[in-house]
Amino acid sequence: MPRTSTRIIAALMAAGLAVAVPLPASAQQTPETAGPTPPPLPPNAEVPGGTEPDAKYNLVNRCIGSLNQGVDLKNKPWGQLQLRFDELHRFATGRDQLVAVIDTGVKGDHPYFGGRVAPGGDFVLPEKRGLEDCDGHGTEVAGIIAANPPAGSDIGFRGIAPDARILSIRQSSANYKGKRPTTARPEGEDLTAGTLETLAKAVVSAANQGARVINMSVDNCRAVSEGPISPAERQLQAALRYAFEQKDVVLVASAGNTGEHGCPDQRNGIDPNKPTHIVTPPWFADYVISVAAMQRNGDPAEFSVQGPWVTVAAPGTDIISLDPATNGLANLQVLPNGQPASIQGTSFAAPYVAGLAALIRDRFRNLTAKQVMERIKLSASHPAAPGGRDNLVGYGMINPIGALTTLIPSEQGVQPDKALDIKATMPAPEVKNWAPMQVALVGAGGGVLLLLLTLFVVHTVRRNKPGKKEVRGMA
Helix, strand or coil: CCCCCCECCCHHHHCCCCCCCCCCHHHHHCCCCCCCCCCCCCCCCCCCCCCCCCCCCEECCCCCCECCCCCCCCCCCHHHHHCCHHHHCCCCCCCCCEEEEEECCCCCCCHHHCCCEEEEEECCCHHHCCCCCCCCHHHHHHHHHHCCCCCCCCCCCCCCCCCCEEEEEECCEEEEEEEECCCCCCCCEEEEECCHHHHHHHHHHHHHCCCCEEEECCCEEEEHHHCCCCHHHHHHHHHHHHHHHHCCCEEEEECCECCCCCCCCCCCCCCCCCCCEEEECCCCCCCEEEEEEECCCCCECCCECCCCCEEEEEECCCECEECCCCCCEECEEECCCCCEEEECCHHHHHHHHHHHHHHHHHHCCCCCHHHHHHHHHHHCECCCCHHHCECCCECCECCHHHHHHCCCHHHHCCCCCCCCCCCCCCCCCCCCCCHHHHHHHHHHHHHHHHHHHHHHHHHHHHHCCCCCCCCCCCC
């Protein structure tokens, strides 16, 4: 049995890696701002295409390595127990479902994948085809979806869809940099790999390669005040619509972590209807399931960004997943200050939902992407909020058993109940006949009066009856 270990991973790898795209000066100066929902996409919007990197990237940091502590991680993660994997896999395992992981690449030869990882493309180094993971993030995400320990192993960890196939597309990396033009430096500036434009191209590429589910644990945050929708955001919106509506792909994204990739340090404003920051891809909620993170005690994770686009929640703390630096598992990352910390983030909540979508598509082969999305929402454990939804956890923690067993009338062609316009009418007032009560009361009163008169006469007669006289004497 292979040994497992903790390993080094940069703090930037704890969440999505898409890099903010600077807005043009005109967009920054306009008084218009983005709203909680994006403007509709024009019907003739061009779908972005291409699979080539947007710059020549070079490795600037060492790839992740292992701490070599030799720690065996045989226990089942709490999220796996919470979601009842042991019972879940009696209904579906994700067989024949292709799940695209758009991330930092995936270590395809990890033994826990069993040869189920296919190259899907690489926007960093094309020759690697998405099968190199220098950051660790993508392999961890893919492991939560589809890892399956070898037969006879005593390892408890496994993916939520252990028979699903993975299509790996490397779209971002914090360890590679290349010169890209920016508003401040048209000649180019050294930036890490990953933009909204390449994310849009990756989505289209994955959809065209036959992916049934796409997981995007990458986020970009910007302030609402920076302006309306940007050209890069328009490209991503067009790509997501194409994948969802034309290719029938279930799209899943992480909700974002506070303090990372432009996201606010707080949850995102005090008014749930007026977020201070926009998070993409979650902003495009018509097409995307965005996933918040829950912690072991059932509360929303403190780092999970809220917003009107949040759909559901899933486990996102104390993560165990695959280690790309070894052939084992990892449960720790090392922060820039050198301190070890548990793996956490909405990045790792999203693949639980992507894997669940693969299970639903395995069990219910005829459902559309929209129906899969609705099944996930309807079966979730709704929070105590109006409409069963709030901006922290959406419709609540996912319930995989419920998602695979719930009978949903709309899927059977049964239309939902309609409200009936019925006027409320009060019955006519009842006129009570008091005559019987009056007769009864008079009769009862007369009887009582007669009884009292009889008692008075008897008492008087007894008192006046003659008897023996009393004789008094003197002592």
